[in-house]
Amino acid sequence: MLLASAVLLLGAGTARWHWRLPPDVQAPPVPADNAMSAIKVELGRRLFYDADLSANGTMACAACYEQKRGFADGNATRPGVHGEPGRRNVPGLANVAWRPVLTWGDPRVTTLEAQATIPLLGERPVEMGMKALEAELPRRLGRDACYVRMFARAFPGRMGRIDTGTVSAALAAFQRTMIALDSPWDRYRAGEMDALSPLARQGAAQFAALGCTACHGGRDLTDDRYHAVRGRDPHDEGLAEASGLASDAGRFRTPSLRNVAVTGPWLHDGTAKSLAAAIARHGAIPSEDASPALLAFLESLTDAAFLTDPRYAMPDRACGRRL
Numbered sequence: 001m002l003l004a005s006a007v008l009l010l011g012a013g014t015a016r017w018h019w020r021l022p023p024d025v026q027a028p029p030v031p032a033d034n035a036m037s038a039i040k041v042e043l044g045r046r047l048f049y050d051a052d053l054s055a056n057g058t059m060a061c062a063a064c065y066e067q068k069r070g071f072a073d074g075n076a077t078r079p080g081v082h083g084e085p086g087r088r089n090v091p092g093l094a095n096v097a098w099r100p101v102l103t104w105g106d107p108r109v110t111t112l113e114a115q116a117t118i119p120l121l122g123e124r125p126v127e128m129g130m131k132a133l134e135a136e137l138p139r140r141l142g143r144d145a146c147y148v149r150m151f152a153r154a155f156p157g158r159m160g161r162i163d164t165g166t167v168s169a170a171l172a173a174f175q176r177t178m179i180a181l182d183s184p185w186d187r188y189r190a191g192e193m194d195a196l197s198p199l200a201r202q203g204a205a206q207f208a209a210l211g212c213t214a215c216h217g218g219r220d221l222t223d224d225r226y227h228a229v230r231g232r233d234p235h236d237e238g239l240a241e242a243s244g245l246a247s248d249a250g251r252f253r254t255p256s257l258r259n260v261a262v263t264g265p266w267l268h269d270g271t272a273k274s275l276a277a278a279i280a281r282h283g284a285i286p287s288e289d290a291s292p293a294l295l296a297f298l299e300s301l302t303d304a305a306f307l308t309d310p311r312y313a314m315p316d317r318a319c320g321r322r323l
């Protein structure tokens with residue numbers, strides 16, 4: 001009896017994660033030291049919506065990532081917890097598990113675990129402002145018996161420790177489950193010919209003919225590389241900041257166009273207020289190319305179910321405070 005419950009407990013923490021993916025899509029890579037589990041994903045979801053992750057308890061991850069906006073936020077940039085202006089536009093979070101590099105311009109950030117520490121601890125700019133308050137995390141979250149249990153089950157190998165490492169790991173596990181592969185465009189590609197309107201089909205052809213796919217190619221419409229499509233930005237050096245190479249100034253990572261119709265405003269500084277403006281700002285592409293057909297195609301990249309899927313929504317029975 002005792003043995004049976006021990007096995008059950010163990011099972012809860014280590015059961016293999018079942019990815020629900022279309023048959024032609026391979027499961028994304030997962031770091032060896034952060035295996036997926038249902039309890040870890042659930043913990044990550046609660047943490048994602050918990051404002052206790054910010055210095056003064058006012059800002060959850062979800063403050064900048066709204067599900068109905070494809071987990072972008074509707075602002076050009078977003079001030080941090082102390083009011084310091086944000087620097088770059090919040091990108092959407094669909095299919096981030098497959099991105100080999102994250103953020104607009106730093107190829108050193110290769111895992112969601114590493115990325116999560118940037119808003120938490122970053123100082124350029126200060127976002128959630130926890131740099132000097134890391135010891136606060138176990139204190140705040142540890143007050144809640146439910147959190148303590150969840151950390152214990154999600155991180156048996158780390159003795160249920162509550163710290164920046166386990167918090168980031170749980171957030172990463174949750175974000176790996178944010179999968180949007182059921183847009184009209186996906187259904188069209190899977191052989192459902194009338195999933196796309198004739199106009200959107202025409203737009204898809206234009207998208208290829210105009211060379212957009214050279215950078216916005218593949219299943220997630222990104223090459224995960226860095227390009228200067230707008231020349232230099234006097235306020236932001238882009239990739240050059242991380243690489244130190246002057247030739248990288250103005251280069252930014254190609255954004256995935258998944259759900260792009262709802263993730264505006266667009267571009268790294270959020271200065272494009274419409275999709276047509278975002279396209280027009282690609283220096284080499286004449287603005288008249290933002291045709292109704294092209295826009296209809298971009299709209300067909302929205303996975304409507306992703307925007308309302310309860311698995312990504314704020315949990316109704318959260319351990320942390322309600323937002």
Ligand code: HEC
Nearest residue numbers: 210211212215227229252253254255266267268278279285
């Ligand atoms: C040379 C590579 C390249 C090509 C070709 C290209 N793009 Fe882009 N695209 C980018 C990069 C890089 C950005 C981000 C630029 C920035 O923010 O400074 C971007 C941004 C965008 C955005 C805004 C996305 C967001 O989330 O902010 C849209 C929409 C877009 N491109 C559509 C297109 C379309 C349509 C075409 C073809 C007409 C095209 N792009 C061609 C690299 C490219």
